Amino acid sequence: MIPAEGLPRKSRLAALLDHFAEVEDPRDVRRILHPLPEVHFRVVCGGGARAIAFGR
Numbered sequence: 013m014i015p016a017e018g019l020p021r022k023s024r025l026a027a028l029l030d031h032f033a034e035v036e037d038p039r040d041v042r043r044i045l046h047p048l049p050e051v052h053f054r055v056v057c058g059g060g061a062r063a064i065a066f067g068r
Contacts, residue, residue, distance in 0.1 A: 029053060 022030075032049035039048070 025053075028056070 029049050032052040035048060035052065037044070037048040
């Protein structure tokens with residue numbers, strides 16, 4: 013068995029997406045175009061980049 017110190021750490025992206033995956037998605041499954049964790053991730057990245065609009 014490999015000790016925990018020898019294992020690679022989870023990337024920040026993977027950790028963030030895992031965190032967002034825990035949020036319950038209240039949307040109608042028939043109308044979902046993008047998974048909720050990805051929507052949350054894009055919002056966080058846009059906020060970090062100070063995006064004014066999602067289309068830019």
